[in-house]
Amino acid sequence: MRRWTVVLTALLVAVGLTLGLAACGDGDDGGAADTAASTAAAADLGLLEPGRLQVASDIPYAPFEFTEPGSTEAIGFDVDLVKAIAATPGIGITDVEFIKQPFDTIIVSIAQGRFDMSASSFSITPERAKQIDFSDGYFTATQSVMVKTGSDIRGIDDLEGKRIGVQRGTTGADLAATVKGAEVLRYEIIDDAFNALAADRVDGVINDYAVSAYAAERRDDFEIVDRNPTVENYGLVFPKDNPALRDAFNAGLAEIRANGTYDEIFRKWFGEDPPAPGEDPLAD
Amino acid sequence: MDEVIQQYFDWDAARPYLGDLARGFWVTIQIALLAEAIALALGLVLAVLRRSGWVRFLAIAYINFFRAVPALLVLIIMYVSFPFLPIPVIEDLTGFQIGFIGLGLVYAAYIAEVYRAGIESVDRGQTEAARSLGMSHRQTMRLVIVPQAVRRVLPPLMNDFIALTKDVALVSVIAVQDVVGVARDAQAVTFNSTTLTVAVLFYLVFTLPLIWLLDRIIAREQRRLGRGEIVSP
Numbered sequence: 210m211r212r213w214t215v216v217l218t219a220l221l222v223a224v225g226l227t228l229g230l231a232a233c234g235d236g237d238d239g240g241a242a243d244t245a246a247s248t249a250a251a252a253d254l255g256l257l258e259p260g261r262l263q264v265a266s267d268i269p270y271a272p273f274e275f276t277e278p279g280s281t282e283a284i285g286f287d288v289d290l291v292k293a294i295a296a297t298p299g300i301g302i303t304d305v306e307f308i309k310q311p312f313d314t315i316i317v318s319i320a321q322g323r324f325d326m327s328a329s330s331f332s333i334t335p336e337r338a339k340q341i342d343f344s345d346g347y348f349t350a351t352q353s354v355m356v357k358t359g360s361d362i363r364g365i366d367d368l369e370g371k372r373i374g375v376q377r378g379t380t381g382a383d384l385a386a387t388v389k390g391a392e393v394l395r396y397e398i399i400d401d402a403f404n405a406l407a408a409d410r411v412d413g414v415i416n417d418y419a420v421s422a423y424a425a426e427r428r429d430d431f432e433i434v435d436r437n438p439t440v441e442n443y444g445l446v447f448p449k450d451n452p453a454l455r456d457a458f459n460a461g462l463a464e465i466r467a468n469g470t471y472d473e474i475f476r477k478w479f480g481e482d483p484p485a486p487g488e489d490p491l492a493d
Numbered sequence: 494m495d496e497v498i499q500q501y502f503d504w505d506a507a508r509p510y511l512g513d514l515a516r517g518f519w520v521t522i523q524i525a526l527l528a529e530a531i532a533l534a535l536g537l538v539l540a541v542l543r544r545s546g547w548v549r550f551l552a553i554a555y556i557n558f559f560r561a562v563p564a565l566l567v568l569i570i571m572y573v574s575f576p577f578l579p580i581p582v583i584e585d586l587t588g589f590q591i592g593f594i595g596l597g598l599v600y601a602a603y604i605a606e607v608y609r610a611g612i613e614s615v616d617r618g619q620t621e622a623a624r625s626l627g628m629s630h631r632q633t634m635r636l637v638i639v640p641q642a643v644r645r646v647l648p649p650l651m652n653d654f655i656a657l658t659k660d661v662a663l664v665s666v667i668a669v670q671d672v673v674g675v676a677r678d679a680q681a682v683t684f685n686s687t688t689l690t691v692a693v694l695f696y697l698v699f700t701l702p703l704i705w706l707l708d709r710i711i712a713r714e715q716r717r718l719g720r721g722e723i724v725s726p
Contacts, residue, residue, distance in 0.1 A: 312681075313677060313678075313680070313681035316684050317680075317684050317686070320684065336682070336683075336684075337684075339684075340684045374668075377677065377678060377681055378678075378681030378682070382678075382681075383682070394588070394668035395668055395670075395674065395678055396668055397666055401668075404573060405668070408573070408576035408577065409576060410576060410587075410588075410668075
């Protein structure tokens with residue numbers, strides 16, 4: 210009699226789990242192939258859910274993708290960029306959903322087809338390009354070193370043997386790993402690295418200039434002391450098996466550059482005009 | 494299926510990181526042992542204090558608090574706030590130190606309850622006999638009750654140690670390079686999850702022998718006390 214009770218309970222748990230997983234899975238059922246076959250609307254973009262664009266993003270990474278306190282709505286340069294491109298006639302989608310994902314898991318998630326794309330300040334690198342497809346570059350970035358105001362550290366060479374805060378999986382983390390004798394502390398989100406700097410747990414943070422500058426402008430205790438001459442380009446991230454979406458975005462990107470929307474978005478978030486193509490972003 | 498193998502069992506992708514992973518696992522073991530030492534000692538103190546006197550309310554408050562609050566939250570709060578406290582040693586604690594101290598504090602609460610169950614399971618007759626022989630309360634506890642209690646609770650203590658060892662993985666969010674942190678960093682760069690598989694293997698190699706040892710201890714105690722099912726050792 211008791212044995213039956215145990216077996217019955219185990220079965221109930223199994224059934225409960227299965228139902229729970231099935232209910233949660235409704236969001237991304239139907240692979241790209243199903244959707245591509247069944248949709249008649251607009252271009253055949255291979256979206257997971259026709260009519261809606263699901264974008265993975267590591268939020269917060271101000272000013273590219275973040276939220277205002279008290280709100281869950283994603284805002285930022287990347288958000289406006291994707292929405293503007295998605296609105297162009299070649300794509301024609303207004304339902305754009307930004308879904309928060311840890312940065313170091315996004316590439317693998319996209320490669321496995323769990324989202325339509327990602328806009329998360331990804332620098333275009335050959336290693337990443339083996340796993341996913343990048344759009345054309347949409348922003349030129351440089352790495353920077355940020356320290357506490359008044360620190361003795363004035364450049365990346367001064368970080369030798371010191372403690373460096375970075376975000377896991379970023380090109381900043383890669384750069385920090387090349388600094389001789391430095392202890393690299395890898396954090397989940399960039400804000401944790403900033404907090405570590407504020408708490409003197411690290412002597413400097415190596416991270417994209419635009420993001421560090423955004424933080425440094427808003428507080429007295431941080432300053433940027435160095436920029437790495439190597440320039441990186443941000444690209445939007447697409448799964449390799451969906452060239453249609455990537456190509457549509459490249460076309461859309463070119464369109465908004467041509468019609469001034471790109472410049473508008475750039476001015477909104479950075480307070481200045483974007484650099485002309487080929488212009489050295491370090492010359493300011 | 495090929496993709497599963499390629500994603501999780503691509504040993505060539507993981508090979509360059511084996512040294513770092515081993516070093517990371519050594520960090521894991523160190524934190525586990527240090528935290529366990531704190532938890533065992535503090536847990537015993539709490540269990541004894543809990544029994545009588547006005548301090549027992551403090552002990553109960555501590556135990557309930559640390560059983561209720563997730564270890565992850567404890568670690569994060571300590572890590573993020575301690576540098577801003579103007580207290581000499583506390584403000585300088587590193588992530589590694591917060592790792593074993595925080596886990597030690599949390600697991601002390603669980604282990605206190607384990608000791609308590611053990612102490613309460615010792616027959617009241619033992620206490621009565623000891624007291625009637627003229628032993629003080631303190632002597633009774635120290636020489637008669639606690640030794641018996643500890644023997645009885647070796648299995649749940651070992652269980653808690655295994656649980657603690659697994660919870661050491663939490664320190665990867667406070668930038669400590671334990672085996673999980675190293676595995677995740679490698680995965681972020683290579684986009685291959687085999688390093689995570691290796692981390693799993695490290696854990697298995699460490700905990701499975703402990704579990705086996707635990708089963709043997711239980712069986713031996715059962716035999717010694719002449720109770721329990723007849724099981725082969």
